[in-house]
Amino acid sequence: MSAPGRGLVLVVEDETAIAELIALYLRRDGFAVHRESDGDAALAAVRRLRPVAVVLDIGLSGMDGAEVCRTMRAAGDWTPVLFVTARDDEVDRLLGLELGADDYVTKPFSPRELAARVRTVLRRGPGARAEVFTAGEVRLDVTQRRVWAGVQEVALTSTEFELLAQLLRQPGRVFERGQLLSAVWGYSASAGTRTVDVHIAQLRAKLGPASPIRTVRGVGYAADGA
Template sequence: MPGPRAGYSAAVPTDAPARGLVVVVEDEPAIAEVIRMNLARAGYGVHVERDGDAGLSAVRTLRPAAVILDVGLPGLDGIEVCRRLRAAEDWVPVLFVTARDDEVDRIVGLELGADDYVTKPFSPRELVARVGTVLRRARGPLAGPAPLSLGRVRLDLADHRCFVDDTEVALTATEFDLLAHLMRRPGRVLSREQLISEVWGYSALAGNRTVDVHVAQVRAKLGDASPIRTVRGVGYGVEAAAG
């Protein structure tokens, strides 16, 4: 069966509620079709592009709920597509897919603001599950919980917004979820393995370096207001509020 054409949008099954549009940018037709089929079956709308330039244009035009982005694309590669989105203050959740199991590629992608990263070959069901996890982070809880505050940092959980003093700081969905997870547990130190399981929602196969890079990004964005501390050989935590 031939794969979808570039620019193809998959219809959402009538027996499944639409869960949002996902733009898939993947130049290998067979892989694009597997991703499209599994996302559509899970209730997502899907738009497929085959190169970085067309993918970037599609994201800017369609305003999807999430983007699945192959790193090794013709034209603009996936890393450059993500770079341009973030430079334009577009914080749509991005999940990188790559055939290269290279930690340098992984770190560069995460530092650009990617929310997750999977390496080929991957389980299509796992990829769909990770899309769902990232979207739940991005949308935040349905109810309106009280904001989290610690020192100069305040998290508006209902609107998924972060503030230092009165200035808003743009965090990716994963960065926000990581910071909120730590701020809900002041005084506790969580291991990298715990954070992978509890924040990312899957086993530590993603690697401890993933946590380190995201923590570094949060710290860089919050500057000297960052409440996150490192406990060598153990993990990360935030100080309990004084008094």
């Protein structure tokens, strides 16, 4: 049987019932699914199967999900990663600079929502129209999906890239956190805006002194123009 057209998602989860539920909803959405239950096997599967996305439980035994993601990023693999965690207070660490995750859900979660978030992450892939945006020393090329701060190219996750592009497309405009959540993540502000703040912090740290992003206290964020 041929693989579904959306591509293969690697699900790394050591609780069988949860893994089966995630796989069921992803397959309903047209994805092929490969499952693993530990970190070492997950890394081997990433290298062997080249999935379009990875749904990764943080609480794996042995090599945990954070270390799996960290190892992928250190090897230059920026396959979208969506973390599954049992603790909301882990969010800052999961989405931290050293990990480079694209999104997360906390247990208990809706498998329908998780599948929707995978689709959202993958909508940020190649195929956008030719656009280049500049803001000071920062340059973003939508077609090539590359970003530079001065002469240094900066590696961004797909979520970080789309967030920066959203700000640079309308320089000077102040975006509320809920507006960014809707535009970049594809879901409403009722889902919580903390993830926006975490990703903005990531972008600023990666872009360094060249970062054009400014905070508008009590409102949201804006990017200064060229």
